[in-house]
Amino acid sequence: MIVLENISKTFSGKKGDIEAVRNANIEVKTGEIHGVIGYSGAGKSTLIRCVNLLENPTSGRVIIGGEDLTSLSEQNLREKRKKIGMIFQGFNLLKTATVYDNIAIPLRLIGIQKKEVGDRVKKYLEIVGLADKVNAYPSQLSGGQKQRVAIARALAQEPELLLSDEATSALDPETTDSILELLLKINKELGITILLITHEMNVIQKICDYVYVMEQGSIIEQGTAIELFSNPQYPTTKKFLNTIAQRKLSSSLIQQLKLSGNVLRLTFLGESTGQPLLALVSQKFNVKPNILTANIIELKNGIVGNISIHLLGEKQDIAAALSYLEEHGVNVEELEG
Amino acid sequence: MDRFQQFTDQWLPIIGKAVVETFQMVGVSLLFSILIGVPLGILVVLTRPGQSLHNKWVYGGLNLIINIIRSVPFIILLFFILPFTKFIVGTTIGVQGVIVPLVIYTAPYISRLIETALLEVDNGVLEAYKAMGIKTRQIIWNVMLREARPSLILGLTIATVGLIGATAMAGLVGAGGLGDLAYRFGHLRYEVDVMYATVLILIILVQTIQTIGNRLAARLKKD
Numbered sequence: 001m002i003v004l005e006n007i008s009k010t011f012s013g014k015k016g017d018i019e020a021v022r023n024a025n026i027e028v029k030t031g032e033i034h035g036v037i038g039y040s041g042a043g044k045s046t047l048i049r050c051v052n053l054l055e056n057p058t059s060g061r062v063i064i065g066g067e068d069l070t071s072l073s074e075q076n077l078r079e080k081r082k083k084i085g086m087i088f089q090g091f092n093l094l095k096t097a098t099v100y101d102n103i104a105i106p107l108r109l110i111g112i113q114k115k116e117v118g119d120r121v122k123k124y125l126e127i128v129g130l131a132d133k134v135n136a137y138p139s140q141l142s143g144g145q146k147q148r149v150a151i152a153r154a155l156a157q158e159p160e161l162l163l164s165d166e167a168t169s170a171l172d173p174e175t176t177d178s179i180l181e182l183l184l185k186i187n188k189e190l191g192i193t194i195l196l197i198t199h200e201m202n203v204i205q206k207i208c209d210y211v212y213v214m215e216q217g218s219i220i221e222q223g224t225a226i227e228l229f230s231n232p233q234y235p236t237t238k239k240f241l242n243t244i245a246q247r248k249l250s251s252s253l254i255q256q257l258k259l260s261g262n263v264l265r266l267t268f269l270g271e272s273t274g275q276p277l278l279a280l281v282s283q284k285f286n287v288k289p290n291i292l293t294a295n296i297i298e299l300k301n302g303i304v305g306n307i308s309i310h311l312l313g314e315k316q317d318i319a320a321a322l323s324y325l326e327e328h329g330v331n332v333e334e335l336e337g
Numbered sequence: 338m339d340r341f342q343q344f345t346d347q348w349l350p351i352i353g354k355a356v357v358e359t360f361q362m363v364g365v366s367l368l369f370s371i372l373i374g375v376p377l378g379i380l381v382v383l384t385r386p387g388q389s390l391h392n393k394w395v396y397g398g399l400n401l402i403i404n405i406i407r408s409v410p411f412i413i414l415l416f417f418i419l420p421f422t423k424f425i426v427g428t429t430i431g432v433q434g435v436i437v438p439l440v441i442y443t444a445p446y447i448s449r450l451i452e453t454a455l456l457e458v459d460n461g462v463l464e465a466y467k468a469m470g471i472k473t474r475q476i477i478w479n480v481m482l483r484e485a486r487p488s489l490i491l492g493l494t495i496a497t498v499g500l501i502g503a504t505a506m507a508g509l510v511g512a513g514g515l516g517d518l519a520y521r522f523g524h525l526r527y528e529v530d531v532m533y534a535t536v537l538i539l540i541i542l543v544q545t546i547q548t549i550g551n552r553l554a555a556r557l558k559k560d
Contacts, residue, residue, distance in 0.1 A: 094484060105479060150465075
C-alpha cells in the first residue's frame, strides 16, 4: 500500500541545513496499522507529511498503490490525494461552518454530486457517532468530538489510506482511548490502512501492528509491536516502554540486591503468559524468587508480561531454573546496576 | 423652536447637499478601493514566503509600493498626484477629482487590513484542504476568505470610517462634503451651529457603520 523508499528531508535555514528525516524506509501493507513513535523534533511529523507530499522529500520515493507520488504532475497528485485521508492534532476544521458543512464542503469541492454528498455526510457521521451534532459548530464541540468530525471528513472522501498526525495528542486519556477504538473500527470494518505518528506509547500499544522508533531524523528501531514491547534494543525505545509500564529499578537497589542473589527481568510472551512458571520453578529447583516489579501489557495482537525478580539460591540451581524458563519461552535478562 | 426652524430653513439644503456629496465620495471610492485593495491583499498573502504562490519579488514589490503610498499623508497625496488624477478622470476638482486620490489612499490601506485578516486563518486548515486534493483557487475562496469573513468585515468597517475622515479634506479641491462644510462654515466663518450639526451627523454616520460592521462580523463568527 505505502512504500517510503530512502526518504530524506533537509530544511535549509539561516543557521545551516537541518536534516529532519534521514533515509527513512517504511512499508505498510494494505489493511495494517503502522505507527511511528518519537519525541518532539524526531522528524516524525515531517516524515508523515512526506507521504502525501505536503512536504516534498529532498530525496527518496513515495510509492502508494504502486505509483510514485514524487513523479506525478500537480493534477495527478491532487487526484491521488483524494484517496489519502489525513487527520491532525489540531483537527483543522472550518470554524465558521457547521459539522455538516465541514464534511460536505470538501466533498463538493472534489466534485461529488449533491445528493451523494448528503448521503455520505449522514453515513460517516453515524460511523463516528455524531449524527446528532450535524448542525453544531466546532466551537460547541469537545476536543474528542472535533476529532470525530475530522475523521468523518477524512472518511467521507472514501480513502484507501488514513494518515494520522498526532491525532490524539491534544486529547485527554479517556478521549484518546475512544478515538483509538474508532480508528481500530474503521481499520477493521472499512479496511482502511493507517499510518500514524505519535509520542504516546499507549497509542502504539492499543492499535499498531508494526512500530518504528524515530530519533534525530532516523528510524533507529522497528518491528512488530510484540517484538518491540518484549525485546526493545535502543535506550529511546526502552524509555518509551517505561512510560506505560514500570520496568526500571534504580541502580542502587539492583547493586544492593545483587549481593545476595541474581536480579533478573523475565519477559513472557504469548502462551508463556498463561502458565504459573515462576511457581513451578521454585518447586522444581531449590530457588526462591522474590518479585520486585510485575506488569502485563495488552497489545493489539498479543500480550507481553514483564517480571523483575530477585532470585535466591545455589549457583547451579539458578542456572538450571533459568534454562527451564528459557525452554518455556521466557526471555531472561540479567539486570545491571 | 423658531431658532431651530430658522436654522433648518437656512441650512438643511446645504447640509443635505453635503451629506449626498459625502455619500457619493465614500461610496464610489470605497467600491474602487475594495476592487483594487482586496485582490491586492490576497496577492500579498499568497506570495508570502511559504504560501502557495510564494514569490519574493512580487511580495517584496507589493509591500514596498503599499508602504510608500501609506507613508504619504492624504492631504499631500491629494496634490502630489494631481497630474495623474487629471489623466484618469479628466478633472482635478469636484467629487470626481477627489475620488482618484481617495482610492489611491484607501486601496493600500484595505489591502493591509485584508492581509491581516487572511493571516489569521489557521494554516492547518488550509493544509488539510490541500491534503484532500483541493485546488489552491478553491482553497482561497472556500476556506481562506470564508474563515476570514468576520475579520474582513471589521477591516472594511475600519477602512470606511477612515475614508469618511479623508473626505473631510476633499474640500480643498472643491469636492464639498460634510467635513468641508464643518470646516468652511463652522471653522472659518464661525457658524457654530453648522459645525455642531455636521459633527453630529458624522458621529451618527460613523456609529451606524461601526455597529452594522460589528453585528455582521459577530453573526459570521462562530467561535
